[in-house]
Amino acid sequence: MAEFQAPKGVPEYFPPRSSAFLAVREALAHPARCAGYGYIELPVFEDTSLFVRGVGESTDVVSKEMYTFLDRGGRSLSLRPEGTAGVMRSIVENRLDKGALPVKLWYAGPFFRAERPQHGRYRQLQQVGLEAVGSDDPALDAEVIAVADEAYRRLGLSAYRLDLTSLGCAECRPAYREQLMAFLERCDLDAATRERAASNPLRVLDDKRESVQAQLVDVPVMVDALCEACSTHYDAVREFLRDASVEWSEAPRLVRGLDYYTRTTFEFTHEMLGAQSGIGGGGRYDGLMESLGGASLSGIGFGLGTDRTLLACEAEGLDVAADGLVDVFVVPIGPAARRVAVGVATQLRGAGIRVDMAYGDRGLKGSMKAADRSGAPLVVVIGDDEVQSSSAQIKNMADGAQETVTLESLVADVGARLSQKGTL
RNA sequence: GUGGGUGUAGCUCAGCUGGUAGAGCGCCGCGUUGUGGUCGCGGAUGCCGCGGGUUCAAGUCCCGUCACUCACCCCA
Numbered sequence: 001m002a003e004f005q006a007p008k009g010v011p012e013y014f015p016p017r018s019s020a021f022l023a024v025r026e027a028l029a030h031p032a033r034c035a036g037y038g039y040i041e042l043p044v045f046e047d048t049s050l051f052v053r054g055v056g057e058s059t060d061v062v063s064k065e066m067y068t069f070l071d072r073g074g075r076s077l078s079l080r081p082e083g084t085a086g087v088m089r090s091i092v093e094n095r096l097d098k099g100a101l102p103v104k105l106w107y108a109g110p111f112f113r114a115e116r117p118q119h120g121r122y123r124q125l126q127q128v129g130l131e132a133v134g135s136d137d138p139a140l141d142a143e144v145i146a147v148a149d150e151a152y153r154r155l156g157l158s159a160y161r162l163d164l165t166s167l168g169c170a171e172c173r174p175a176y177r178e179q180l181m182a183f184l185e186r187c188d189l190d191a192a193t194r195e196r197a198a199s200n201p202l203r204v205l206d207d208k209r210e211s212v213q214a215q216l217v218d219v220p221v222m223v224d225a226l227c228e229a230c231s232t233h234y235d236a237v238r239e240f241l242r243d244a245s246v247e248w249s250e251a252p253r254l255v256r257g258l259d260y261y262t263r264t265t266f267e268f269t270h271e272m273l274g275a276q277s278g279i280g281g282g283g284r285y286d287g288l289m290e291s292l293g294g295a296s297l298s299g300i301g302f303g304l305g306t307d308r309t310l311l312a313c314e315a316e317g318l319d320v321a322a323d324g325l326v327d328v329f330v331v332p333i334g335p336a337a338r339r340v341a342v343g344v345a346t347q348l349r350g351a352g353i354r355v356d357m358a359y360g361d362r363g364l365k366g367s368m369k370a371a372d373r374s375g376a377p378l379v380v381v382i383g384d385d386e387v388q389s390s391s392a393q394i395k396n397m398a399d400g401a402q403e404t405v406t407l408e409s410l411v412a413d414v415g416a417r418l419s420q421k422g423t424l
Numbered sequence: 425g426u427g428g429g430u431g432u433a434g435c436u437c438a439g440c441u442g443g444u445a446g447a448g449c450g451c452c453g454c455g456u457u458g459u460g461g462u463c464g465c466g467g468a469u470g471c472c473g474c475g476g477g478u479u480c481a482a483g484u485c486c487c488g489u490c491a492c493u494c495a496c497c498c499c500a
Binding site: 207397 | 453458460461492493
Protein backbone atom coordinates (compact mmCIF):
# COMPACT_ATOMS: atom_id res chain seq x y z
CA MET A 1 0.00 0.00 0.00
CA ALA A 2 1.31 3.42 -0.91
CA GLU A 3 2.21 5.72 1.95
CA PHE A 4 -0.29 8.33 0.81
CA GLN A 5 -3.73 7.65 -0.55
CA ALA A 6 -6.38 9.93 -1.97
CA PRO A 7 -9.11 10.77 0.52
CA LYS A 8 -11.79 8.12 0.78
CA GLY A 9 -14.45 8.23 -1.89
CA VAL A 10 -12.67 10.64 -4.20
CA PRO A 11 -12.42 9.44 -7.79
CA GLU A 12 -9.34 10.26 -9.83
CA TYR A 13 -9.14 10.28 -13.59
CA PHE A 14 -5.86 9.75 -15.40
CA PRO A 15 -5.00 8.60 -18.91
CA PRO A 16 -6.47 6.96 -20.77
CA ARG A 17 -9.80 7.32 -18.96
CA SER A 18 -9.35 11.01 -18.25
CA SER A 19 -9.88 11.68 -21.96
CA ALA A 20 -13.32 10.17 -21.67
CA PHE A 21 -14.02 12.22 -18.56
CA LEU A 22 -13.16 15.44 -20.40
CA ALA A 23 -15.26 14.36 -23.37
CA VAL A 24 -18.25 13.70 -21.13
CA ARG A 25 -17.94 17.03 -19.39
CA GLU A 26 -17.70 18.78 -22.72
CA ALA A 27 -20.69 16.91 -24.10
CA LEU A 28 -22.77 17.84 -21.05
CA ALA A 29 -21.85 21.52 -21.27
CA HIS A 30 -22.20 21.95 -25.00
CA PRO A 31 -26.00 21.97 -25.22
CA ALA A 32 -26.16 24.65 -22.50
CA ARG A 33 -23.87 26.92 -24.49
CA CYS A 34 -25.97 26.24 -27.56
CA ALA A 35 -28.99 27.50 -25.66
CA GLY A 36 -27.52 30.83 -24.61
CA TYR A 37 -26.26 30.02 -21.14
CA GLY A 38 -23.19 31.94 -19.99
CA TYR A 39 -20.49 30.39 -17.83
CA ILE A 40 -20.24 31.15 -14.13
CA GLU A 41 -17.24 30.18 -11.99
CA LEU A 42 -18.10 29.91 -8.32
CA PRO A 43 -16.35 29.24 -5.01
CA VAL A 44 -16.28 25.64 -3.88
CA PHE A 45 -17.04 26.73 -0.34
CA GLU A 46 -19.62 29.15 0.96
CA ASP A 47 -21.11 30.27 4.26
CA THR A 48 -22.64 27.24 5.86
CA SER A 49 -25.83 29.16 6.44
CA LEU A 50 -26.32 29.65 2.70
CA PHE A 51 -26.77 25.93 2.27
CA VAL A 52 -28.77 25.52 5.45
CA ARG A 53 -31.23 28.15 4.27
CA GLY A 54 -31.11 27.39 0.58
CA VAL A 55 -31.00 23.61 0.41
CA GLY A 56 -33.01 23.05 3.56
CA GLU A 57 -32.17 22.08 7.09
CA SER A 58 -34.25 18.93 6.96
CA THR A 59 -32.41 17.50 3.97
CA ASP A 60 -29.89 14.73 4.48
CA VAL A 61 -27.48 16.64 2.28
CA VAL A 62 -27.32 19.51 4.75
CA SER A 63 -28.04 17.78 8.02
CA LYS A 64 -25.43 15.05 7.78
CA GLU A 65 -23.44 15.13 4.57
CA MET A 66 -21.71 18.51 4.52
CA TYR A 67 -18.02 19.11 4.98
CA THR A 68 -18.18 22.01 7.39
CA PHE A 69 -15.26 23.79 9.00
CA LEU A 70 -14.37 27.03 10.74
CA ASP A 71 -12.00 29.46 9.06
CA ARG A 72 -9.45 31.42 11.04
CA GLY A 73 -11.96 34.12 11.77
CA GLY A 74 -14.32 31.62 13.29
CA ARG A 75 -16.81 31.71 10.41
CA SER A 76 -18.51 28.48 9.53
CA LEU A 77 -17.87 27.50 5.93
CA SER A 78 -18.93 24.41 4.01
CA LEU A 79 -17.72 22.74 0.86
CA ARG A 80 -20.60 23.12 -1.56
CA PRO A 81 -22.86 20.05 -1.67
CA GLU A 82 -24.75 21.33 -4.72
CA GLY A 83 -24.66 24.24 -7.12
CA THR A 84 -27.95 26.08 -7.11
CA ALA A 85 -27.64 27.90 -3.79
CA GLY A 86 -24.27 29.34 -4.77
CA VAL A 87 -25.55 30.51 -8.13
CA MET A 88 -28.50 32.25 -6.47
CA ARG A 89 -26.18 33.90 -3.98
CA SER A 90 -23.97 35.17 -6.76
CA ILE A 91 -26.88 36.46 -8.82
CA VAL A 92 -28.19 38.44 -5.87
CA GLU A 93 -24.78 39.65 -4.71
CA ASN A 94 -23.71 40.77 -8.17
CA ARG A 95 -27.10 42.22 -9.12
CA LEU A 96 -27.40 40.01 -12.16
CA ASP A 97 -31.12 39.93 -11.48
CA LYS A 98 -31.29 43.65 -12.27
CA GLY A 99 -30.27 42.99 -15.85
CA ALA A 100 -31.90 41.13 -18.69
CA LEU A 101 -34.13 38.27 -17.66
CA PRO A 102 -34.03 35.38 -17.55
CA VAL A 103 -30.47 35.11 -16.28
CA LYS A 104 -29.10 31.94 -17.84
CA LEU A 105 -25.91 30.48 -16.40
CA TRP A 106 -24.05 27.17 -16.52
CA TYR A 107 -21.30 25.83 -14.32
CA ALA A 108 -19.14 22.77 -13.88
CA GLY A 109 -16.94 21.46 -11.12
CA PRO A 110 -16.65 19.44 -7.93
CA PHE A 111 -19.22 19.12 -5.19
CA PHE A 112 -18.80 17.42 -1.84
CA ARG A 113 -20.95 15.15 0.23
CA ALA A 114 -19.71 13.09 3.16
CA GLU A 115 -21.54 9.90 2.28
CA ARG A 116 -20.49 6.29 2.38
CA PRO A 117 -18.86 5.77 -1.02
CA GLN A 118 -20.42 3.35 -3.46
CA HIS A 119 -20.32 2.62 -7.16
CA GLY A 120 -21.10 6.00 -8.69
CA ARG A 121 -21.47 7.72 -5.34
CA TYR A 122 -18.50 9.79 -4.39
CA ARG A 123 -17.54 12.25 -1.71
CA GLN A 124 -16.16 14.53 -4.35
CA LEU A 125 -18.51 14.42 -7.29
CA GLN A 126 -18.38 16.30 -10.55
CA GLN A 127 -21.40 18.01 -11.96
CA VAL A 128 -22.34 20.16 -14.90
CA GLY A 129 -25.32 22.33 -14.14
CA LEU A 130 -27.32 25.30 -15.29
CA GLU A 131 -29.83 27.73 -13.87
CA ALA A 132 -32.35 30.00 -15.59
CA VAL A 133 -33.71 32.67 -13.27
CA GLY A 134 -36.38 35.29 -13.73
CA SER A 135 -39.11 33.66 -15.76
CA ASP A 136 -41.81 31.15 -15.03
CA ASP A 137 -42.60 30.57 -18.66
CA PRO A 138 -43.24 26.85 -19.02
CA ALA A 139 -41.31 26.96 -22.29
CA LEU A 140 -38.23 27.62 -20.15
CA ASP A 141 -38.94 24.49 -18.11
CA ALA A 142 -39.09 22.57 -21.35
CA GLU A 143 -35.88 24.15 -22.58
CA VAL A 144 -33.96 23.15 -19.47
CA ILE A 145 -35.18 19.58 -19.72
CA ALA A 146 -34.53 19.41 -23.46
CA VAL A 147 -31.00 20.71 -22.97
CA ALA A 148 -30.28 17.94 -20.46
CA ASP A 149 -31.80 15.35 -22.74
CA GLU A 150 -29.73 16.60 -25.64
CA ALA A 151 -26.59 16.30 -23.52
CA TYR A 152 -27.16 12.60 -22.94
CA ARG A 153 -28.27 11.97 -26.47
CA ARG A 154 -25.21 13.71 -27.78
CA LEU A 155 -23.04 11.17 -26.00
CA GLY A 156 -24.95 8.37 -27.62
CA LEU A 157 -26.65 7.17 -24.43
CA SER A 158 -29.88 5.28 -24.86
CA ALA A 159 -30.48 3.20 -21.72
CA TYR A 160 -31.75 6.12 -19.69
CA ARG A 161 -35.14 7.54 -18.86
CA LEU A 162 -36.62 10.85 -17.86
CA ASP A 163 -39.09 10.94 -14.98
CA LEU A 164 -41.23 14.01 -14.64
CA THR A 165 -43.78 15.43 -12.27
CA SER A 166 -44.99 18.63 -10.67
CA LEU A 167 -44.54 19.29 -6.97
CA GLY A 168 -47.01 22.16 -6.81
CA CYS A 169 -46.40 25.50 -5.18
CA ALA A 170 -46.92 27.41 -1.95
CA GLU A 171 -50.62 27.58 -2.81
CA CYS A 172 -51.39 23.92 -3.25
CA ARG A 173 -48.61 21.96 -1.61
CA PRO A 174 -49.46 22.69 2.05
CA ALA A 175 -52.92 21.23 1.66
CA TYR A 176 -51.55 18.17 -0.10
CA ARG A 177 -48.92 17.80 2.55
CA GLU A 178 -51.60 17.63 5.22
CA GLN A 179 -53.44 15.05 3.20
CA LEU A 180 -50.27 12.98 2.79
CA MET A 181 -49.34 13.21 6.45
CA ALA A 182 -52.79 12.06 7.41
CA PHE A 183 -52.41 9.09 5.09
CA LEU A 184 -48.98 8.20 6.42
CA GLU A 185 -50.31 8.38 9.98
CA ARG A 186 -52.40 5.34 9.19
CA CYS A 187 -49.47 3.36 7.78
CA ASP A 188 -47.35 0.92 9.72
CA LEU A 189 -43.91 2.51 9.59
CA ASP A 190 -40.72 2.13 11.58
CA ALA A 191 -39.49 4.91 13.82
CA ALA A 192 -37.02 6.43 11.36
CA THR A 193 -39.56 6.52 8.58
CA ARG A 194 -42.20 7.93 10.88
CA GLU A 195 -39.82 10.70 11.77
CA ARG A 196 -39.21 11.42 8.11
CA ALA A 197 -42.94 11.43 7.50
CA ALA A 198 -43.27 14.16 10.08
CA SER A 199 -40.47 16.40 8.85
CA ASN A 200 -40.56 15.76 5.12
CA PRO A 201 -43.46 13.48 4.22
CA LEU A 202 -42.81 13.59 0.47
CA ARG A 203 -39.58 11.70 0.94
CA VAL A 204 -41.41 8.66 2.20
CA LEU A 205 -42.91 8.25 -1.26
CA ASP A 206 -39.74 6.98 -2.88
CA ASP A 207 -38.76 4.60 -0.11
CA LYS A 208 -37.44 1.53 -1.89
CA ARG A 209 -38.55 -1.06 0.60
CA GLU A 210 -41.32 -3.40 -0.43
CA SER A 211 -42.86 -3.22 3.01
CA VAL A 212 -43.31 0.51 2.62
CA GLN A 213 -44.32 0.59 -1.02
CA ALA A 214 -47.00 -2.01 -0.41
CA GLN A 215 -48.73 0.43 1.91
CA LEU A 216 -48.54 3.25 -0.58
CA VAL A 217 -50.67 1.83 -3.37
CA ASP A 218 -53.49 4.27 -2.70
CA VAL A 219 -51.38 7.17 -1.48
CA PRO A 220 -52.55 10.56 -2.67
CA VAL A 221 -50.12 12.20 -5.09
CA MET A 222 -49.32 15.84 -5.69
CA VAL A 223 -50.25 15.95 -9.35
CA ASP A 224 -53.85 15.17 -8.41
CA ALA A 225 -53.89 18.08 -5.98
CA LEU A 226 -52.34 20.84 -8.08
CA CYS A 227 -53.97 24.25 -7.99
CA GLU A 228 -55.30 25.81 -11.17
CA ALA A 229 -52.12 27.74 -11.91
CA CYS A 230 -49.78 24.81 -11.31
CA SER A 231 -51.94 22.48 -13.32
CA THR A 232 -52.00 24.87 -16.27
CA HIS A 233 -48.26 25.34 -15.99
CA TYR A 234 -47.58 21.63 -15.93
CA ASP A 235 -49.82 20.99 -18.92
CA ALA A 236 -47.95 23.64 -20.87
CA VAL A 237 -44.56 22.18 -19.93
CA ARG A 238 -45.61 18.82 -21.27
CA GLU A 239 -46.90 20.33 -24.46
CA PHE A 240 -43.61 22.11 -25.05
CA LEU A 241 -41.72 18.93 -24.32
CA ARG A 242 -43.71 17.18 -27.02
CA ASP A 243 -42.85 20.03 -29.36
CA ALA A 244 -39.18 19.49 -28.48
CA SER A 245 -39.53 15.75 -29.12
CA VAL A 246 -38.46 14.84 -25.62
CA GLU A 247 -39.77 11.58 -24.24
CA TRP A 248 -40.59 11.21 -20.57
CA SER A 249 -42.51 9.13 -18.05
CA GLU A 250 -45.01 10.54 -15.61
CA ALA A 251 -43.61 9.94 -12.13
CA PRO A 252 -46.14 11.20 -9.60
CA ARG A 253 -44.05 9.86 -6.73
CA LEU A 254 -40.83 11.44 -7.85
CA VAL A 255 -39.17 13.19 -4.95
CA ARG A 256 -35.89 15.01 -4.84
CA GLY A 257 -33.59 15.41 -1.92
CA LEU A 258 -33.44 19.19 -1.86
CA ASP A 259 -36.19 21.22 -0.25
CA TYR A 260 -36.41 24.11 -2.67
CA TYR A 261 -38.11 22.40 -5.58
CA THR A 262 -41.55 23.52 -6.70
CA ARG A 263 -43.69 22.74 -9.72
CA THR A 264 -41.73 21.05 -12.51
CA THR A 265 -39.36 18.41 -11.16
CA PHE A 266 -37.44 15.83 -13.12
CA GLU A 267 -34.80 13.18 -12.89
CA PHE A 268 -32.77 11.18 -15.39
CA THR A 269 -31.85 7.64 -14.45
CA HIS A 270 -29.70 5.10 -16.20
CA GLU A 271 -30.66 1.46 -16.00
CA MET A 272 -27.17 -0.04 -15.99
CA LEU A 273 -25.67 1.73 -13.01
CA GLY A 274 -26.90 -0.33 -10.09
CA ALA A 275 -28.29 1.40 -7.04
CA GLN A 276 -26.89 4.84 -7.84
CA SER A 277 -28.86 5.22 -11.01
CA GLY A 278 -29.54 8.95 -11.06
CA ILE A 279 -27.42 10.65 -13.70
CA GLY A 280 -29.04 14.04 -13.53
CA GLY A 281 -31.98 15.92 -12.20
CA GLY A 282 -33.44 19.27 -11.42
CA GLY A 283 -36.53 21.34 -11.30
CA ARG A 284 -38.14 24.65 -10.63
CA TYR A 285 -37.49 26.56 -7.40
CA ASP A 286 -39.82 29.49 -7.29
CA GLY A 287 -39.23 30.67 -3.76
CA LEU A 288 -35.51 30.05 -3.41
CA MET A 289 -34.06 33.39 -4.42
CA GLU A 290 -36.42 35.33 -2.23
CA SER A 291 -35.60 33.13 0.73
CA LEU A 292 -31.94 34.00 0.23
CA GLY A 293 -32.67 37.71 0.42
CA GLY A 294 -33.05 38.38 -3.28
CA ALA A 295 -35.92 39.54 -5.42
CA SER A 296 -38.93 37.34 -5.80
CA LEU A 297 -37.79 35.69 -8.98
CA SER A 298 -38.59 32.16 -10.00
CA GLY A 299 -36.00 29.85 -11.44
CA ILE A 300 -35.32 26.43 -12.83
CA GLY A 301 -32.16 24.42 -13.29
CA PHE A 302 -30.49 21.04 -13.33
CA GLY A 303 -27.37 19.24 -12.25
CA LEU A 304 -25.92 16.46 -14.37
CA GLY A 305 -23.51 14.02 -12.80
CA THR A 306 -20.30 13.89 -14.79
CA ASP A 307 -18.89 10.86 -12.97
CA ARG A 308 -22.08 8.86 -13.31
CA THR A 309 -22.60 9.87 -16.91
CA LEU A 310 -19.10 8.58 -17.65
CA LEU A 311 -20.00 5.31 -15.91
CA ALA A 312 -23.18 5.15 -17.96
CA CYS A 313 -21.24 5.62 -21.19
CA GLU A 314 -18.86 2.86 -20.16
CA ALA A 315 -21.76 0.59 -19.22
CA GLU A 316 -23.22 1.09 -22.68
CA GLY A 317 -19.84 0.45 -24.28
CA LEU A 318 -19.66 3.88 -25.82
CA ASP A 319 -16.24 5.00 -26.96
CA VAL A 320 -16.62 8.59 -25.89
CA ALA A 321 -13.02 9.67 -26.44
CA ALA A 322 -12.40 8.21 -29.87
CA ASP A 323 -9.56 10.61 -30.47
CA GLY A 324 -6.00 9.59 -29.58
CA LEU A 325 -3.61 11.83 -27.72
CA VAL A 326 -1.33 12.81 -30.61
CA ASP A 327 -1.38 13.20 -34.38
CA VAL A 328 2.31 12.70 -35.05
CA PHE A 329 5.11 10.76 -33.39
CA VAL A 330 8.68 11.74 -34.17
CA VAL A 331 11.36 9.04 -34.21
CA PRO A 332 15.01 10.13 -34.36
CA ILE A 333 17.79 7.62 -35.08
CA GLY A 334 20.99 8.71 -33.42
CA PRO A 335 22.15 11.89 -31.65
CA ALA A 336 22.46 14.09 -34.74
CA ALA A 337 18.93 13.23 -35.77
CA ARG A 338 17.69 13.88 -32.25
CA ARG A 339 18.71 17.53 -32.50
CA VAL A 340 16.80 17.86 -35.74
CA ALA A 341 13.84 15.99 -34.28
CA VAL A 342 13.48 18.35 -31.33
CA GLY A 343 13.23 21.23 -33.76
CA VAL A 344 10.78 19.40 -35.97
CA ALA A 345 8.53 18.49 -33.04
CA THR A 346 8.50 22.10 -31.86
CA GLN A 347 7.63 23.39 -35.31
CA LEU A 348 4.80 20.94 -35.74
CA ARG A 349 3.41 21.80 -32.31
CA GLY A 350 3.62 25.46 -33.19
CA ALA A 351 1.37 24.69 -36.12
CA GLY A 352 -1.23 23.27 -33.76
CA ILE A 353 -0.40 19.65 -34.46
CA ARG A 354 -0.25 17.33 -31.48
CA VAL A 355 3.20 15.76 -31.37
CA ASP A 356 5.09 13.37 -29.14
CA MET A 357 8.51 11.86 -29.79
CA ALA A 358 10.69 8.94 -28.80
CA TYR A 359 12.86 9.68 -25.77
CA GLY A 360 15.73 7.75 -24.31
CA ASP A 361 18.06 5.47 -26.20
CA ARG A 362 15.73 2.66 -26.98
CA GLY A 363 16.76 2.01 -30.58
CA LEU A 364 14.72 2.24 -33.73
CA LYS A 365 12.66 -0.84 -33.07
CA GLY A 366 11.71 0.28 -29.61
CA SER A 367 10.99 3.78 -30.82
CA MET A 368 8.67 2.47 -33.50
CA LYS A 369 6.91 0.42 -30.89
CA ALA A 370 6.41 3.56 -28.83
CA ALA A 371 5.17 5.31 -31.95
CA ASP A 372 2.66 2.56 -32.54
CA ARG A 373 1.40 2.69 -29.00
CA SER A 374 0.99 6.43 -29.09
CA GLY A 375 -1.81 5.95 -31.56
CA ALA A 376 -0.44 8.66 -33.84
CA PRO A 377 -1.59 8.11 -37.43
CA LEU A 378 1.66 9.56 -38.76
CA VAL A 379 5.27 8.97 -37.76
CA VAL A 380 8.14 11.19 -38.80
CA VAL A 381 11.43 9.26 -38.99
CA ILE A 382 14.72 11.12 -39.07
CA GLY A 383 18.11 9.34 -39.32
CA ASP A 384 21.61 10.26 -40.44
CA ASP A 385 20.65 10.09 -44.11
CA GLU A 386 17.82 12.54 -43.57
CA VAL A 387 20.04 14.86 -41.57
CA GLN A 388 22.49 14.87 -44.46
CA SER A 389 19.83 15.71 -47.01
CA SER A 390 17.65 17.96 -44.79
CA SER A 391 14.71 15.65 -45.22
CA ALA A 392 12.46 13.39 -43.22
CA GLN A 393 10.38 10.27 -43.75
CA ILE A 394 6.65 10.50 -43.18
CA LYS A 395 5.18 7.12 -42.43
CA ASN A 396 1.49 6.37 -42.51
CA MET A 397 0.94 3.87 -39.71
CA ALA A 398 -2.29 2.52 -41.12
CA ASP A 399 -0.82 1.11 -44.33
CA GLY A 400 2.91 1.39 -43.70
CA ALA A 401 3.47 3.66 -46.71
CA GLN A 402 6.43 5.97 -46.32
CA GLU A 403 7.53 9.05 -48.25
CA THR A 404 10.52 11.37 -48.15
CA VAL A 405 9.87 15.08 -47.82
CA THR A 406 12.15 18.07 -47.26
CA LEU A 407 12.34 19.64 -43.82
CA GLU A 408 11.13 22.95 -45.26
CA SER A 409 7.89 21.45 -46.43
CA LEU A 410 7.47 19.00 -43.54
CA VAL A 411 4.94 21.00 -41.55
CA ALA A 412 2.83 21.63 -44.64
CA ASP A 413 3.11 18.01 -45.78
CA VAL A 414 2.13 16.63 -42.39
CA GLY A 415 -0.73 19.10 -42.18
CA ALA A 416 -2.00 18.08 -45.59
CA ARG A 417 -1.92 14.38 -44.73
CA LEU A 418 -3.70 14.93 -41.43
CA SER A 419 -6.46 17.04 -42.92
CA GLN A 420 -6.89 14.37 -45.57
CA LYS A 421 -7.50 11.89 -42.76
CA GLY A 422 -9.86 14.30 -41.12
CA THR A 423 -7.91 14.44 -37.87
CA LEU A 424 -7.37 18.16 -38.13
C1' G B 425 -24.53 5.72 10.02
C1' U B 426 -26.14 -0.11 9.20
C1' G B 427 -25.19 -4.91 6.88
C1' G B 428 -22.53 -8.39 3.20
C1' G B 429 -18.09 -9.36 0.08
C1' U B 430 -12.93 -8.74 -1.16
C1' G B 431 -7.63 -7.46 -0.36
C1' U B 432 -1.49 -12.16 -3.96
C1' A B 433 3.26 -8.88 -9.89
C1' G B 434 1.46 -2.49 -13.56
C1' C B 435 -3.75 -5.02 -14.81
C1' U B 436 -7.25 -9.45 -14.38
C1' C B 437 -6.87 -13.31 -11.31
C1' A B 438 -5.14 -18.82 -9.70
C1' G B 439 -2.91 -20.75 -5.30
C1' C B 440 -6.99 -27.68 -2.92
C1' U B 441 -7.53 -29.90 3.31
C1' G B 442 -1.05 -24.76 6.49
C1' G B 443 5.35 -26.57 3.99
C1' U B 444 9.14 -19.68 2.57
C1' A B 445 4.60 -17.85 -4.68
C1' G B 446 2.06 -18.80 -10.24
C1' A B 447 -0.79 -17.80 -15.10
C1' G B 448 -2.66 -14.57 -18.83
C1' C B 449 -2.23 -9.65 -20.43
C1' G B 450 1.09 -5.64 -20.20
C1' C B 451 6.28 -4.01 -19.85
C1' C B 452 11.71 -4.50 -21.43
C1' G B 453 15.10 -7.07 -24.81
C1' C B 454 16.36 -10.43 -28.95
C1' G B 455 14.92 -12.77 -33.92
C1' U B 456 22.04 -9.20 -37.29
C1' U B 457 23.28 -3.93 -40.62
C1' G B 458 17.47 2.28 -40.37
C1' U B 459 11.03 0.87 -39.12
C1' G B 460 5.55 -0.60 -35.38
C1' G B 461 1.07 -3.76 -35.23
C1' U B 462 1.25 -10.75 -36.08
C1' C B 463 4.54 -14.77 -34.52
C1' G B 464 8.75 -17.10 -31.83
C1' C B 465 12.46 -16.81 -27.85
C1' G B 466 14.36 -14.60 -23.44
C1' G B 467 13.97 -11.22 -19.11
C1' A B 468 12.48 -7.94 -14.93
C1' U B 469 8.79 -6.98 -11.20
C1' G B 470 5.74 -9.20 -5.42
C1' C B 471 7.07 -6.29 2.87
C1' C B 472 0.80 -12.31 -0.58
C1' G B 473 -3.05 -4.56 2.52
C1' C B 474 -1.09 -3.66 7.72
C1' G B 475 -0.46 -5.35 13.01
C1' G B 476 -0.79 -9.22 16.34
C1' G B 477 -1.83 -14.51 17.62
C1' U B 478 -1.78 -20.13 16.97
C1' U B 479 2.10 -23.47 14.87
C1' C B 480 8.36 -26.69 13.94
C1' A B 481 6.17 -24.02 9.64
C1' A B 482 0.81 -19.08 7.58
C1' G B 483 -0.60 -16.18 1.20
C1' U B 484 -3.33 -20.30 3.37
C1' C B 485 -6.18 -20.77 10.37
C1' C B 486 -7.80 -16.92 14.48
C1' C B 487 -8.26 -11.69 16.27
C1' G B 488 -7.77 -6.64 15.25
C1' U B 489 -7.09 -2.73 11.83
C1' C B 490 -7.06 -0.10 7.24
C1' A B 491 -8.58 0.06 2.31
C1' C B 492 -11.64 -1.22 -1.61
C1' U B 493 -16.40 -3.00 -3.03
C1' C B 494 -21.92 -4.16 -3.12
C1' A B 495 -26.52 -3.08 -0.83
C1' C B 496 -29.55 -0.06 2.77
C1' C B 497 -29.96 5.14 3.70
C1' C B 498 -29.37 9.27 0.44
C1' C B 499 -28.38 11.31 -4.19
C1' A B 500 -25.30 13.29 -9.26
